[in-house]
Amino acid sequence: MLEEVVATRYVTPLREGGSLPGIVEADDLGTYVMKFTGAGQGRKTLVAEVICGQLGRRLGLRVPELVRIQLDPVIGLAEPDQEVQELLKASGGLNLGMDFLPGSLGFDALAYEVDPREAGRVVWFDALINNVDRSWRNPNMLVWHGDLWLIDHGATMIWHHNWPGAQASAAKPYNASDHALAPFGPDIASAAAELAPLVTPALLAEVAAEVPDEWLVDEPGFDSTDRLRRAYVDALLARAATIHERIVLDAPTPDKPSQAPGWITERLAPRHDQQSDEHSDQGGRA
Template sequence: MLTELTAVRYVTPLREGGSLPGVVEAADDQGAYGTYVMKFTGAGQGRKTLVAEVICGELARGLGLRMPRLVQIALDPVIGLGEPDEQVQELLKASGGLNLGMEFLSGALGFDPLAFDVDPVEAGRVLWFDALINNVDRSWRNPNLLRWQGDLWLIDHGASMIWHHNWRTAETAAAKAYDASDHVLTPFGPDVAAAAERLAPLVTEELLAEVTAQVPDAWLVDEPGFETPDDVRRAYAATLLPRAKTVHERIILPGTDLKDATK
């Protein structure tokens, strides 16, 4: 399970995100403080966005990709009483309990494909990972990548695994091709074949069990069609495991034969 911290101060909203995430200071039970980007259970996108953030973020880490540390942050809504922004106040009031925090990378720059270069091997690994989780939010318009201390870091996976919004169609949806024609790393000649050879064998039942176990039960209870949170966890794993084996064959890049990618 993700480390649990307690929010002690709301610093500022991040208005670039549609869900209005915010920068907060949080402390562990030993009193050690840190700064995090908090995503709220009371945001309009709902708790499935947080589930996707956890599963995809921890899976990225398990595959050796750079991803800021994720934590659970307990929020007392009273922390928002002094906020002058009414929208922020309402969001904090609606988000009492556990929320998701991502370590704040101080000094990180948003990735600009015109300003930074990416090695084809690394570009291929990120693109393959995005195909695995069906990440539709890594375009040049909204890269969701950071450059920090000279390295590329992945953030914001809440729009991934869209099949979990309708589990009855999950198997069919997960088998579809991944259109990477608009992916921000496509211009860097991503070596998808090398990425598949390196990363696909790492996506095992054991890794997926470890990753899905990080999701708090509170975000999985009462999922229609499932009796327990563990049943939901197994459904995520059962969808991702077979996809990892063949998704590289269904990535649509510029110049890809659509017939081959959509078989």
């Protein structure tokens, strides 16, 4: 189970898209990027963050540590921004934190070289979880102490927004043409040979078990949280074996509009210099 901490101070919002994550300090003396249950994308974003983030960590990818954060909205009373106050009021109780990586920089393909093996591992992983939010438009990667770190997995496993169509959705190819690491010649075959055998029912059940029950209750079509967890396991397990055969790497499409669902299109919009400024403030525990 994820470690649980208590938020003791709300530091500042990170104004990236509609989710409005914030930097908080906690009673373990750690500093975290906090994702809120009251944000517009809803609790499924946090479910995806836990399952995919923890899966990535177990596969040896660099993903900041995740924790459960208990929030008392009273800590935001001094925040002057009305939008932030409303978000905190709507998010009392259990939320999600990502270790803050101080001094990290937003990934820039022109400034940071990625070898084909590492690029292949990331592209294969993103294909497995159907990550539509790691494109050149919005890489969602940080460089910290010279290493590449993966962040923001809320826009993954799109099928869990429509479980009746999950099997068909999970069977679709993954178009990596616009992936932020596509220009580095990702060695997908090597990544699949290394990582696919690690994606076992036991491993997937382990990461699904880390999702708090309260983020899974009352899902239409499921009479228990255990059955819902099993649905996540089944979808990812079926995809792991053959997804490398269905990864498309064509020329990037700079003028093509985003194909992401409407609820994340704002997050996919180019952020230009703002993104670099904000990501320079991102990070993990000092």
